[in-house]
Amino acid sequence: MSSSMAADCRSDTFFCSILVRMFGNAPWAPLASSAVTIVLILVLAFVLRKLVHRLITRVVGRAAAGGSITSRFRKGAVTDGIDALLHERRKQRAETMGSVLKHVASIVILGTAVLTVLDRLTIPIAPLLTSVGILGVAVGFGAQELVKDFIAGMFMLLEDQYGVGDVIDAGAAVGTVEAVTLRVTRLRDVDGRVWYVRNGTITRIGNESQGWSRAYMDVPVAYDADIVGVRVLLEHVAEEIWADSELRESKMVEQPQVFGVEQLSDSSLVFRITAKTLPTAQAEVSRELRLRVKTALDTAGIPMVAGA
Template sequence: MSLSVLLASAPSPGPGGSLDEAAEQAGNAAGWVEENWSTWLSTGLRILLIVAVAITLRYLIRRALTNLIDRMNRSAQAVQGTALGGLLVNAERRRQRSEAIGSVLRSVASFLIMGTAALMILGAFKINLAPLLASAGVAGVALGFGARNLVTDFLSGVFMILEDQYGVGDTIDAGVASGEVIEVGLRVTKLRGDNGEIWYVRNGEVKRIGNLSQGWSTAGVDVTVRPTEDLEQVRKAITAAAETMAKEEPWAERLWGPVEVLGLDAVLLDSMTVRVTAKTMPGKSLGVERELRWRIKQALEDAGIRMIGVLPLQADGESSADPTAAMAAPSAYASATSPQSMATTPIPPPTNLNKQ
């Protein structure tokens, strides 16, 4: 049978049947909506409440952390121009440390709040979170193994900043490099070397830190004089020079204790060494050592004390020139019987030659 014959023989729906079906479908839809609208409304309100609480809580926590960091920076700037600020507070170091700590705390707070809110929203939709959490755990482990160096650098940087191991302006020895800290980051620390080069040191590569700018430093000077000098006169000259230096600026601020003459550090046949030390401001020991050497040398010269390396004074009328300085060393070729002269004498030709 053809398609036209089948269509012609099929009963056509009447107008009454189509209206009844439409009404029945509309009633079923209305009933389904009426049964579920309360669930939809409660779920939507719960989601809106979760989002509102998360956004509000995130804003309040970040605002509190920002105000705390600003207060710390203002307290550092308040003492920057004072003597206490010059000795104990580095404003740039304090600012970078507080900003780094604030950035870490804000990021952690945002991650925890928004992550918890996302999980609560998924739970409101009746989604099983167990597979999702398991997948996230596996992905986290894989990421941790793949980027373990990055994670190590980040965690090391966080602990270095929290423990205040060093900061901007400090002179440190990090093992792999040494110099002045110019920037502290969560992953990399920038150092300015002695020759002006910039070292980028990964925080995870630092196994030890020697901070030369915390606490105090020690300036040490060795004074080498002749063994025939009077030790009491040497001590008096060094003490007088040190007391004069301690009363003058800026050395009065850089010296944190009296200059001490510890005594003889070494005694040899032709010299003896006197050890002098002083406690100084952190990072100022080299400048104090140079100034101490300068003043001690002047004081010893004024006292007539000779140091090793200084030529003795010549008496009046005595010539300091060596009379044998212009004389040449004797030559082995001056003697005709010396082996060198005989070796250079030409061999005479033979007198009698046999003719062939």
């Protein structure tokens, strides 16, 4: 190999020396060697990107599978529909996080490959990296709120704080979640008004739709009422509601409980009856509780004290 060829091959002695041995001191050997190296870098980058994407897809699939949540609260009840909704929610959350991770992986892997190719072509990358760094700092200062919203959105999805269909109190607004993105959450309140809340501005969330909810009713009766009789009557109402197969199977988690005398006011004794329900079913169960308790009290001739 000539001294000039050796100098040209100094940065890549492996491929260049192979080409020189195969084709002699061909002047195009160093150029061909660089081309082969660049092609290998790009091929390895795309192969690595593909493998990382497959790994992320597998992790997302396992995260989306999950297990039944309602079965922890209810035994012997029909939960297929509810579990299907929960599974779909887990799937959407996992796919969103998977999409973000895939984009980040693609940017890192392909960006590193491009910089390596530029360096291989003897194009100085230090000024480029400096310019990108300065641009990143400028964008970071100018888009702090946007970055804050995206980071908050990522953690919200990762931690499953809420999802589409949940009824939440986001501080600025209370309503049903209609859409969730990494930047904003869209809510619709009881008046039909649509709220767009930036994720970065949400400092606390009250979710009424996770796991289970609670329906309750306070029953004020006069001081001279038969306390034991009222308690027995309310317990009978609780057993009657639990015996209703439609309510038990589709809306309730466990049998209603009578807490006894919950409060003493200046004019009445206040009993409380509660029922653990499926998420968002507490309003319907509360209405049924009020109807049946009022009917039972009227039948027994026990008046409720107004204004208690």
